[in-house]
Amino acid sequence: MTPPVLITEEDLQRQLADPATRRGAFASVVRLYSRQIYWQIRRMVYTHEDADDLVQNTFIKAWEAIEGFRGEAKLSTWLYRIAMYEALNFLKKRRSEEAYRVAPSEEADAEYLLSRLQADEYFDADEAEERLQRALLSLPPKQQLVFRLRYYDEMPYDQMAQLTGTSEGALKASYHHAYKKILELLGQED
Missing domain, CATH: 1.10.1740.10 (RNA polymerase sigma factor, region 2, helix turn helix motif)
Structure with missing residues (x-):
């Protein structure tokens, strides 16, 4: 071969x-x-x-x-x-x-997306992943995007800056705030 x-x-x-x-x-x-x-x-x-x-x-x-x-x-x-x-x-x-x-409301949007995720036959994640997604959906859209690109795609900030047209410093701050909010939300569910 x-x-x-x-x-x-x-x-x-x-x-x-x-x-x-x-x-x-x-x-x-x-x-x-x-x-x-x-x-x-x-x-x-x-x-x-x-x-x-x-x-x-x-x-x-x-x-x-x-x-x-x-x-x-x-x-x-x-x-x-x-x-x-x-x-x-x-x-x-x-x-x-x-x-x-x-x-319309952000909460209704989050519930709608979560219900679609749960109904998706290809979704096989555990309760922890579902909780993470719920916390992620509670963030403002920009923080959601930055968190996804950094956490899931491990995208460097310079590439994110090119992608979004946002400064690296602002992206780092958005990620930091998103990370802290998600930790707080996950901690509240325990």
């Missing part, structure tokens, strides 16, 4: 810039980043079906915008940004749809 060929970021960007090699290079991008993008989105929307749809939307948008990609940021950062906005727009749309049925 032939070992897989490793490709550098620079080679991949060069192939994406060339119309003759773009399609094959983009197929490599999808193979390389699908899993990370899926989990980034899944942690935001909580269900497999929604995450799966949003991953497809992310790569469709990336393909449509590939000619405009200039390589100023890493490919992964560019894809994460597209995925983040796809997930945030999905959640915003879902909230507005829910607003027509019931009075």
Whole structure:
């Protein structure tokens, strides 16, 4: 069996810039980043079906915008940004749809997402993970995002800054506040 060929970021960007090699290079991008993008989105929307749809939307948008990609940021950062906005727009749309049925509130949003998580056939986490998700959903959206990127994806602050357009210092403060609030909330449940 032939070992897989490793490709550098620079080679991949060069192939994406060339119309003759773009399609094959983009197929490599999808193979390389699908899993990370899926989990980034899944942690935001909580269900497999929604995450799966949003991953497809992310790569469709990336393909449509590939000619405009200039390589100023890493490919992964560019894809994460597209995925983040796809997930945030999905959640915003879902909230507005829910607003027509019931009075919207952050607590109702959190309960809705938790119920979707619990009903998801692919969710197999224990009670501790469910408690963490409940605590996470109680945070403001920006703190939720920063916590997810740092805690789950172990994303460095400089990459988060590129992704969110927020200073590293502000991101560190947001993560610190989120971490403290989650610890407090988890401690209150005991």
